[in-house]
Amino acid sequence: MTDRYAVIGNPIAHSKSPAIHAAFAHQTEQDMDYGRILGDPDDFAGDVRAFVAAGGRGLNVTVPFKERAWELLDDLSDRARAARAVNTLMVSDGGILHGDNTDGIGLIRDLAENQGFSFPGRSVLLVGAGGAARGVLVPLLETGVAALTIANRTADKAHALADAMRAMGPVSGCGLNQLWDQRFDLIINATSSGLHGASPSLPSHCLAERGWVYDMYYADTPTPFCRWGQERGARRVLDGLGMLVEQAAESFLLWRGLRPDTVPVIKALREGQL
Ligand code: NDP
Incomplete structure (x- = not known):
């Protein structure tokens, strides 16, 4: 079954994260789907619960939810704990939510x-x-x-x-x-x-x-x-386009255990091919 991932933020329509992760998945031959979620400013936790209940495996968290994601999660990496902000959320097999920060x-x-x-x-x-x-x-x-x-x-x-x-x-x-x-x-x-x-x-x-x-x-x-x-x-x-691709590569590594090559993805984005 195709594994589901997404980026959640508000606004979100401008985000290039879906194109970046599609390029990484293609490059590393991973069966995954990566979408966009327009988060509800009054119910971020509800949006995360709904994504997990629908079988979601991981989220990127962007403006303005990074600090709220930090408050929501029990299991945090050292760098997320120090930052008091989460940009990457992983769902383990038992449905436990882990938070990290790759920014x-x-x-x-x-x-x-x-x-x-x-x-x-x-x-x-x-x-x-x-x-x-x-x-x-x-x-x-x-x-x-x-x-x-x-x-x-x-x-x-x-x-x-x-x-x-x-x-x-x-x-x-x-x-x-x-x-x-x-x-x-x-x-x-x-x-x-x-x-x-x-x-x-x-x-x-x-x-x-x-x-x-x-x-x-x-x-x-x-x-x-x-x-x-x-x-x-x-x-x-x-x-911040290069940072966007680099932080995405680190999230991809956390989710899939593989580090994609960022150079061709940054180049394709700069040239408007993604
Ligand atoms: P937050 O909503 O958490 O924080 C917003 C910050 O911006 C606050 O410090 C706020 O100040 C300040 N701010 C907002 N408007 C103005 C203004 N007109 N003048 C001066 N300061 C202002 O957002 P994030 O920290 O999550 O995101 C910030 C930016 O970083 C976004 O543009 C996001 O797209 C970008 N980003 C890019 C990444 C990349 O990979 N390239 C990764 C992560 C983020 P105050 O406290 O006074 O309200």
Whole structure:
């Protein structure tokens, strides 16, 4: 019988995850089906229960449900527990739900391995304090960055997140309007502003000369945050398509025990063939 998987989020129509997993399944000859679920903001748990009752084997969880998925599950990987956010859910044979988080490894692989960014000693600004930001914090600190600043529209959330991670490395939190005179080698947008056609408001000075700009959001045309980076002369401006494929490959590995080749899938997406 074909195994069923899906991505759940709200909104969800734009998601490229079904095309990515179909490409992975084809490449590795797996008999699986991967769909989209528009999650009910008032009944995420009910949507998950219905999927599992219908025989579903695994879910990817996206905006705005990552933190709610973390609260829902009993069995969590160390990286999901640390992140307090789940992006990958596995259903074992006994119907037990396991939660993991592959966002961090996806971001680091895309930046370090696919794009050649060297993290050790760099100053990094992470904009946003929601599920995506939580997922990448610990892996970012583990790369050996010199300083990691979390800036969020709601400053309290950035402070709380930095306080919770203080033991893991050199991290601090502030409001978006409190970035006085710092300059960063890499600025990562982990806000959902792109979904609403906007970029978070950052002062121009915070991008270091030859600094990199990375938007976790992705779109067929340059995202508002990528445009922000281009207008400020960033050395490299990248959207989150590579991260999307890398985090999906890690989810696929958890579900199917096989690591797909991400390079042809990223290329096909960039060229509009998927
Ligand atoms: P959440 O809903 O959990 O968090 C949203 C965050 O965005 C909060 O920090 C919120 O700030 C902030 N925010 C929203 N609108 C604005 C705005 N106009 N200006 C400034 N800040 C804003 O979402 P997620 O963390 O799950 O997802 C965030 C983004 O990351 C999404 O665009 C998602 O598509 C992307 N993503 C991409 C991945 C990839 O593989 N490429 C993987 C995971 C996520 P506040 O606290 O003040 O409300």
